[in-house]
Amino acid sequence: MPAAPLLLSAATSLLATTWLLAAAPSSVAVEPSGFTVQSDGKAVIITQVVPGRPADRAKLTPGTRILRIESPERTFARGPIEQLNQTDLHDALIATWDEPLLLFVGNTREDGRYIGLQRDDPRPAEEFPGFPLPPEKRARLSLLQQQLHEARRLRELHRTPREKPGLELRHQSEAWVKGGQLRSVDGGGFTGLWIHPELTLDARCPDRLEKVVLSGPGKGLPRTFQPAEDSVSTGQDFTFDLPLWSVRDVTRACAAGKSSLAVTLRAELSCKDEPALQQPLPVKLSLKCEQKLPDEEAGGLRLLSLRGAPEEYVTGTKAAFTAEASGLDSVVPPVASVTFVEVDARGKVQQRFATVPVPPGATEATAELTLDTSTARTVRLSVEARFADGSTRGSDTREVNVVTPAFVEARSKGYEEGSRRGRALDQRFTQEIPTPCADIAATVAWLKAQPEVESAHGTGKHNFDYRVKGSGITQVVSCHAP
Structure with a gap:
């Protein structure tokens, strides 16, 4: 017997939930859990609790402030709950039958507590109505629901071979711009010049897959994807990144009030004994302009660590240690080389110590550094990552202080x-x-x-x-x- 069905909350929320629309503040009724909230952009407050429903049994009361949603986890609701629009706030507060709604409530984070709400209405007969779901509906699922949907899709694919060749491009990319500067990219990465969305091309054939040729306006195209030479697979997922929008295009689009950018790629799928399939593949980049980042450090390259380096050295002593740039295999796009540098308080490079090439697939790069300790100062170390397009980005910094003996003595006293x-x-x-x-x-x-x-x-x-x-x-x- 298959696993118990899981309701697609995003697809059925309009049937299960009543909306109360208002200009500002906005109210959202969460019928599956039996409560209503109001958001004014600064706080989300429970305004009504239905007797006998899950919220009532969990002892939620009107006036309670919701600080954040712990689960179900949804990609569109990763930012502060106060900044969610009415649609996102409503969908984020819907529990699934396998994931209770876990809320962190209270006046402040210090006195907050966790409250769990389990749905008490019956599961539907159909797990994913309209399966397989289009990308915009899959994006409304929780992360667990997305995994279950993908598992079912693979089971269906294995059980029922496709009668015709098929192509699907999966992606979900967002660029965060604040103060006229590109700060972060979700669903990809960026260099000093280009935005690189991460894309997955799903190619399927009735018989053996031969190749897919991708063309379009992006740099590095056309590009050919092929399975291994000895492969007899009827399909394969190819995951890659492309420089599709310049950083300048993105910042200018935000300045012009745009909410997205889009390009259309073209793909040609070749299957054994089948006519070539040509298909347009639209790619969209959502823009988050002048919005608070979910994490103020989001988008930054957190690479640098120091081995054997204390927090301070006394002037005139030897200051030698190993600097390491780690996690390089997770950077999108891949890093071509790293340079260990000293920067000032504004991040401007003051001195370059050593440049290390980064081979494809490498996870880390190290260099031995020796600091000048002739004068007292604060040394700020960073990693300058260089990409294939010639641009660079700076990483996080680590501080090492050089202090005088007199300072150490005075501090001790x-x-x-x-x-x-x-x-x-x-x-x-x-x-x-x-x-x-x-x-x-x-x-x-x-x-x-x-x-x-x-x-x-x-x-x-x-x-x-x-x-x-x-x-x-x-x-x-x-x-x-x-």
Whole structure:
């Protein structure tokens, strides 16, 4: 017997859910779980809970703020929940029968808690109505649903050979532009010059697959894809990337108010004993202009690590260690070479240490670096990645400080003095605040009033912390019962 069917939430949401449309703020009713939310672009608040439904049984109440959606995971809802439009917010809040709706709720992240809502309505008879789904409907599925849909597609393909040759191009690419600068690309990557969407070409034949020739406006075309010489396969998926849009085109499109860019490729499929199949293949790049990135570090090349390098060196001492650029096999498009460099606070290259070629498929590159420690300074190290098109991109940075002996001595004395002040504060604290956890707000206020305290904070309802001037140490006090 096949596995129990899984409802396609994106395809049936209009049948299962009631929409309440408003200009701003917008309201969304999530009927499968029995609650309604309202979003004003700054917060998503539960406004209604239906008695007896999953939300009610999970003890959700009106006024509760939803901070984020943990599952089901959907690609269109990876950004902050407050910035989702009405359609995306509605679909993101729909649980599936195999994935409960897991919410993180609360006023702040510090006092938040997790709430799980399991659907209680019956599963439908059909797992994916209208199977196989077009790309725009597959994009609304959760990641688990996409895997199940793909598994079924492969089973159907294996069980029922195609009567005719077929081609399908799968992709989903987004470019994030902020402040007039390209910041990130999802579903691909970019160089200093070009956007490279990652594409999968699905080619199928009634008999043996011979080749696919892809042509179009992109650089590196035409391009021929072939199975291994000894292959007798009737089909194959070819995954690749292409430079289809320049970085300038993307930033200009955002400045002009566009929400997407598109090109059309052409493919010619050759199957044994079949006429060649020619087919247009549209490729779309969605633009996210001046929107907050899901991750402020998204799109950055996080490559650099330092082996055997302490955080600081004393002037006049030897500073030699191994620098490593790792994860190179995951960069799209592939990196041709890396140069280990020193940059200033703005990321401008000040010195180049060593350039290392990166062979195809290599995962890392290393170089031995020696720093100049003649003067005190902060050394900012980075990796300059060079691509086949001649452009470069800088990676994340690692800081190494060069300090004087006098600085080290003064810091040590400062720590000693800070420790002395800390011990004196602890004595007075114990005497004047015998039960500090009884009223954390009053405890923090007392600490802030002490001249030797640099800072003090209440973290949630059960903890507080403070730092004594010169100590360099933050004391964290937990008030949780043992």
